[in-house]
Amino acid sequence: MTIISNKVHYVGTNDRKKHLFENNWPLPYGVSYNTYLIADEHPALVDTLEYGSDNDYLKRIDNILEGRPLEYLIINHLEPDHSSMIGEILRAYPQVTVVGNCTTFKLLENYYSVPAEQKLEVMDGSTLNLGHHVLTFAWVPWVHWPETMVTYDTTDKILFSCDAFGGFGSLDGGIFDDQIDFDRNYLTEMRRYYSNIVGKWSDKVQLAFKKLAGLEIKIICPSHGPIWRENPAKVLDLYNKWSTHQAEKGVVIIYASMYGNTEKMADAIGRALAEEGIKNIHTFDVSTTHVSYLINEIWEYSGLILGTCAYNGQMHPMMHHLVHEISVANPQNKTIALFGSSSWNAAGVRTLKKSLTDIKQPFLENALEVSGVTTDEKLAGVKEFAKAFAEALK
Ligand code: FEO
Numbered sequence: 001m002t003i004i005s006n007k008v009h010y011v012g013t014n015d016r017k018k019h020l021f022e023n024n025w026p027l028p029y030g031v032s033y034n035t036y037l038i039a040d041e042h043p044a045l046v047d048t049l050e051y052g053s054d055n056d057y058l059k060r061i062d063n064i065l066e067g068r069p070l071e072y073l074i075i076n077h078l079e080p081d082h083s084s085m086i087g088e089i090l091r092a093y094p095q096v097t098v099v100g101n102c103t104t105f106k107l108l109e110n111y112y113s114v115p116a117e118q119k120l121e122v123m124d125g126s127t128l129n130l131g132h133h134v135l136t137f138a139w140v141p142w143v144h145w146p147e148t149m150v151t152y153d154t155t156d157k158i159l160f161s162c163d164a165f166g167g168f169g170s171l172d173g174g175i176f177d178d179q180i181d182f183d184r185n186y187l188t189e190m191r192r193y194y195s196n197i198v199g200k201w202s203d204k205v206q207l208a209f210k211k212l213a214g215l216e217i218k219i220i221c222p223s224h225g226p227i228w229r230e231n232p233a234k235v236l237d238l239y240n241k242w243s244t245h246q247a248e249k250g251v252v253i254i255y256a257s258m259y260g261n262t263e264k265m266a267d268a269i270g271r272a273l274a275e276e277g278i279k280n281i282h283t284f285d286v287s288t289t290h291v292s293y294l295i296n297e298i299w300e301y302s303g304l305i306l307g308t309c310a311y312n313g314q315m316h317p318m319m320h321h322l323v324h325e326i327s328v329a330n331p332q333n334k335t336i337a338l339f340g341s342s343s344w345n346a347a348g349v350r351t352l353k354k355s356l357t358d359i360k361q362p363f364l365e366n367a368l369e370v371s372g373v374t375t376d377e378k379l380a381g382v383k384e385f386a387k388a389f390a391e392a393l394k
Pocket of ligand 1: 145
């Protein structure tokens with residue numbers, strides 16, 4: 001049993017079986033579904049977890065409640081990684097009152113049948129008195145779905161923030177920020193989670209920050225990743241940095257290469273950038289690195305250089321996929337340059353330019369291009385290319 005604060009229990013679980021979050025994002029270090037039981041005079045459960053991820057979930061709740069019925073089920077967010085045990089909760093506690101906002105209940109109808117008398121629709125700023133703990137609710141739409149809200153415990157100053165301030169990675173023993181080496185074991189995975197899952201909604205994250213600005217927050221209980229009780233300011237700062245598109249100085253070079261010529265260009269560009277004094281240079285083959293890791297790197301650094309060979313009169317399909325994901329995640333304030341090779345026409349770089357223009361990602365006009373085999377002679381312009389990029393990066 002893990003107690004977070006007076007009568008507030010962690011009842012979440014780890015999922016190390018799932019290979020792909022949302023059947024899309026690799027989970028090499030797993031993920032946690034955090035859910036919280038406030039065993040107050042009127043017991044309330046804050047969110048649930050993914051169906052099938054933990055057979056002992058109901059037993060754990062029942063043990064803490066010692067036979068008392070659960071009175072409230074608070075739904076901060078309806079994505080099934082937090083909501084797909086709602087049916088089981090309704091079966092175990094048929095009298096439970098389900099707490100959500102108007103959008104929650106509109107969407108909930110698509111999943112579960114809850115009698116009208118068991119729905120408690122809360123407004124932005126409504127309160128719910130559990131006995132000792134008094135909760136308020138703040139709507140934070142699109143962090144991560146339109147119905148999403150956060151729950152704030154005014155008694156112990158706990159923010160149950162759902163997807164906000166969460167990250168990938170199972171909780172391996174330590175569940176609190178003071179029990180883990182966050183920078184070593186969670187930081188990168190949290191940024192990968194942010195950039196791929198939440199990043200598209202960065203402006204909404206900023207609106208949420210404004211809404212929560214007046215609250216005294218002692219503990220942050222997200223629905224994924226560590227609970228922040230020692231230094232909640234750290235995760236607030238990280239999310240603020242990422243949602244305002246602040247990046248570290250450095251360059252991510254990502255290339256698509258069929259027979260090695262575009263790859264040689266990528267390496268030559270990296271060398272030339274290093275000669276220009278740039279120290280953080282990370283080069284990736286788009287075909288061998290899952291796109292979520294590339295988006296994560298793009299979010300971290302201010303510079304981005306994309307290269308593609310020509311392929312069937314287009315850019316390489318894997319580069320096409322990356323550009324699509326960039327259009328979805330929509331990173332901002334990047335210095336972008338392009339390069340590529342071709343055999344009979346320059347369709348790769350040409351279509352790459354068109355796609356970036358279409359998604360409103362500005363780039364330096366002068367691309368580095370090679371036809372056929374990449375030789376030192378054909379790369380004569382790389383120094384100038386790197387110099388112009390380094391200058392733009394400043
Ligand atoms: Fe963790 Fe948007 O669900």
